[in-house]
Amino acid sequence: MAASASTTSAAVHSAFKHPNSSTSSLSPLSSLRFPTISRNNIFSKPLTSQSISTHFNQKPLSNIIPLQCAATSSAAPSATFHGLCYVVGDNIDTDQIIPAEYLTLVPSNPEEYKKLGSYALIGLPESYPTRFVEPDEFQSKYSIVIGGDNFGCGSSREHAPVALGAAGVAAVVAESYARIFFRNSVATGEVYPLETEVRLCDECKTGDVVTIELGESKLINHTSGKEYKLKPIGDAGPVIEAGGIFAYARKTGMIPSRA
16 A cells, blocks of 8 residues: 555656756646735745745745646636635634544545534634534535635644535635645645635625635625625646646646546
8 A cells, every 4th residue: 555655656746847857838736826824824934835845845836847738728717606605714723624633534534534524613612603514414504614814724734624625615715824724725626725805704794695706716795795806716726626636637647547
């Protein structure tokens, strides 16, 4: 099992080449747009793919260019999400999204993935009187989460976006994100981490009916009748739409498709 995982990981890395090489083809990964980082975030340096990669000891994303992606469209997905929104404030950390006691659940196990959804946002304080997921339910009736500044701060647990996705969340819309939550959202393909320059957490209320149109980068609040511009998801969109980084790599031919 370990050998297989190592081989797959090596295959992904071998499918990329440094931009100083003779290969000039580009892909969504080569210009992946990272989120705005809150001034309250512990990472105070300017947000760049270099700073992210240095912090996590990985190759800079700006230096990654897939060899086989020249023909791949990097157009933003045109999906539309419609449903009830759940509104939270600033600095929602990963322990509030999915407490550490539930990290023993394995997302690759369908039953345990289902259970993760039932615990999404269960760590919120009592100041949130409305539960995100009702007792004895596995999914939430709220398919869109609206947050404030520094959403997803705290630990680097991938379970955070996975729990939200398992609960039925299609997208999170926040003023800014902790970089690791944004990155994990893209890598897992579980939720779209969308940004807005407007504090939608002050404009919307839990239970409002909203629509997100990715192609037009906008959110419509049908309850209030207001419309808001979102920042384009950019080149992260095709990766999330494919179902995450490995699904995207298979889709674009960087690694073999599963039999």
